Amino acid sequence: MKKIELLSPAGNYEKLEMVYNYGADAAYIGGKLFNLRAFADNFNDDELEKAVDLAHKLNKKIYITLNVIPHNEDLKIMPDYIKYLDSLNIDGVIVADMGVFQIVKENSDIPINISTQASNTNWASVKMWKELGAKRVILAREVSIDEIKQIKDKVPDIELEAFVHGAMCMSISGRCLLSNYLTGRDANRGACAQPCRWKYYLMEETRPGEYMPITEDENGTYIMNSKDLCTIEFLDKMIESGLDSLKIEGRMKGIYYAATTTKIYRQAIDKYYSGNWNFEQKWLDDLMTISHRNYTSGFYFKKPGTKDHNYDSSSYKHTHKLVGKVIKDLGNDHYLIEIRNKLSVGDQVDIIKPLGDPIPIKFPKMQDNKNGENIDTANPNTIAKIKSDIKLYEKDIIRKKIKKVQ
Structure with a gap:
């Protein structure tokens, strides 16, 4: 039986070393250009080369993010950058935009993974990407486990990846204009200010300047603040859905988060393939020690409701x-x-x-x-x-x- 891939985030070289050491089969990182974590440390060209060398020396895989939604000026240097990435012998790039997809195909032989930002929620769109030449589709966060199974049944000859842990976006597949509108920082080009985590007030149009708080309790109410995803309690169902890769979110998080999430999901995956699966409470206990918002199962069993948002605070908790x-x-x-x-x-x-x-x-x-x-x-x-x-x-x-x- 082919073992499912555990894919961990690495915002810099130290985090990359940690996730490989703590059990990741693969890591995804960003260069200094064209990735959706503009405020992560990211990797300059020398560091990219060092990262690829490390991955392949350890018999691990490494994917580079090219998942911005670009504007015309972004395309000027993209072909040369893609040719450079191709020379590194990376295991794949992650793209969200059809134009970027085409530029990668025209300028390299790099395997292409389709980003969750592309909002793939059905088998027909996955089939289209396969026919265009994609190796893998990272499914939208809005799909259920049953839908993943249906997609795999309809399109069995393409790799599927889905998130198993980390921050959730209140906007469909993260395609959001709120940050751009309120702060001028474009979420779709890696600079999200996370205004969905802010506290908001209402103002009635005939009474300008009179702000009415939206309150749940004395702490206020954060009306768009999603809980974090955690699938450790039903990881067996995620594996059995037909996925090829389980992805942890968090390139901006620290090494304790990176090491702990990777270690716990590694333990759970290995337990499943031992043929003796049962959820162990100590896994969830350890995931409670890291910086996180309250946990939710996301869309995997049902559409999230009011209980899947944090209305009282936008802050993280940890033990x-x-x-x-x-x-x-x-x-x-x-x-x-x-x-x-x-x-x-x-x-x-x-x-x-x-x-x-x-x-x-x-x-x-x-x-x-x-x-x-x-x-x-x-x-x-x-x-x-x-x-x-x-x-x-x-x-x-x-x-x-x-x-x-x-």
């Missing part, structure tokens, strides 16, 4: 925070730790590895790596040296429970 990352094994049980948030000797923390459950420990004595002095507390953006009885490896991460759940 844990990243405090450190192992960056070097010095030998003799000594390690260098890159400090990401304030960390003190004696703090109760968890060691997170690509395999296995979190390992709870009290953080040991540490030294400042610059001067070798013993320190009780390390601050962000510093390097500490520790001795550990537990074998650590580069890219193991250290998390700490926050005192007040946010």
